[in-house]
Amino acid sequence: MNFTIRVALKKDMVFVHQLITELAIFEKEPFAVEITVADLEKDGFSKDSKFKIFIAEEKGIIIGMALFYERYSTWKGKVIHLEDLIVTKSKRNLGVGKALYRTLMQYAFDNNFKRVAWEVLDWNKNAIDFYENTGAKILKGWHVVHMNEQKLKNFINKN
Amino acid sequence: MNFTIRVALKKDMVFVHQLITELAIFEKEPFAVEITVADLEKDGFSKDSKFKIFIAEEKGIIIGMALFYERYSTWKGKVIHLEDLIVTKSKRNLGVGKALYRTLMQYAFDNNFKRVAWEVLDWNKNAIDFYENTGAKILKGWHVVHMNEQKLKNFINKN
Numbered sequence: 318m319n320f321t322i323r324v325a326l327k328k329d330m331v332f333v334h335q336l337i338t339e340l341a342i343f344e345k346e347p348f349a350v351e352i353t354v355a356d357l358e359k360d361g362f363s364k365d366s367k368f369k370i371f372i373a374e375e376k377g378i379i380i381g382m383a384l385f386y387e388r389y390s391t392w393k394g395k396v397i398h399l400e401d402l403i404v405t406k407s408k409r410n411l412g413v414g415k416a417l418y419r420t421l422m423q424y425a426f427d428n429n430f431k432r433v434a435w436e437v438l439d440w441n442k443n444a445i446d447f448y449e450n451t452g453a454k455i456l457k458g459w460h461v462v463h464m465n466e467q468k469l470k471n472f473i474n475k476n
Numbered sequence: 477m478n479f480t481i482r483v484a485l486k487k488d489m490v491f492v493h494q495l496i497t498e499l500a501i502f503e504k505e506p507f508a509v510e511i512t513v514a515d516l517e518k519d520g521f522s523k524d525s526k527f528k529i530f531i532a533e534e535k536g537i538i539i540g541m542a543l544f545y546e547r548y549s550t551w552k553g554k555v556i557h558l559e560d561l562i563v564t565k566s567k568r569n570l571g572v573g574k575a576l577y578r579t580l581m582q583y584a585f586d587n588n589f590k591r592v593a594w595e596v597l598d599w600n601k602n603a604i605d606f607y608e609n610t611g612a613k614i615l616k617g618w619h620v621v622h623m624n625e626q627k628l629k630n631f632i633n634k635n
Contacts, residue, residue, distance in 0.1 A: 337550045349551045356553055367548040389526040389545050391496045391560050392508045394515055401550050419635055422623065426632045433623040440617070452627035456620040458599070464581065464592040468611035473585050476578055
């Protein structure tokens with residue numbers, strides 16, 4: 318298979334949006350994507366950009382991506398959060414995901430990040446096996462907590 | 477109890493570092509804190525600052541803090557991550573944590589963040605009960621994954 322990896326450009330956001338939607342369907346949350354292509358263009362490519370993306374491309378077609386941004390650990394310092402690692406369905410198991418993952422890890426290493434963190438669904442055994450084989454640790458004993466927009470509004474109004 | 481909440485200043489970082497260390501001990505990771513006071517001063521108070529902090533102060537003494545930064549959801553847009561919510565041991569159960577939490581939620585609401593996210597230890601029942609009572613959702617079925625600095629280096633060297 319012949320693909321290349323490069324940094325995403327603003328013009329790629331329509332394809333990035335398609336990949337994000339594809340992942341939401343895979344994660345059984347097809348209606349969760351509220352963000353638009355215009356949001357991605359603004360949020361990723363204005364002065365205060367909120368994320369970076371590595372793109373995998375085959376014959377001019379975008380087939381996968383790794384979207385990430387910086388976080389901060391009060392134990393370790395600056396760390397990277399991998400928000401989405403996505404390969405389009407027809408191109409899975411061909412090394413695209415591993416190449417994107419490898420590129421991200423190299424970026425983290427070259428830029429002195431102290432950790433790369435992300436989240437995985439507990440039923441996604443293929444992903445978990447892959448991550449563990451690369452040396453990543455699946456943390457047991459931590460829960461992710463979310464206060465969503467509506468609950469936030471309710472809480473503010475009542476407290 | 478008479479305390480005030482304010483935004484942290486650079487001069488507070490020595491006390492912030494103490495609180496971070498206190499939390500690490502509570503979380504049974506006493507040796508995990510690699511960051512220094514100088515790191516916090518640089519990372520929080522230079523041009524590209526990596527976090528913000530609300531401080532709770534009683535008679536000039538810092539007794540608690542909420543440290544947070546921006547993240548990005550590819551489903552919702554810009555969100556806040558609450559990295560640490562800490563109240564020093566002798567001042568717990570007096571409303572300090574709730575006041576800090578309330579201040580953070582108001583900040584998120586006022587600035588149009590789409591979510592506030594954080595992580596909690598599964599044995600920290602007091603914290604979980606508190607969060608759920610405010611409307612936050614403990615996500616089941618997601619694991620946090622970490623690739624630490626050493627494992628990252630090993631992976632890069634082998635792949």
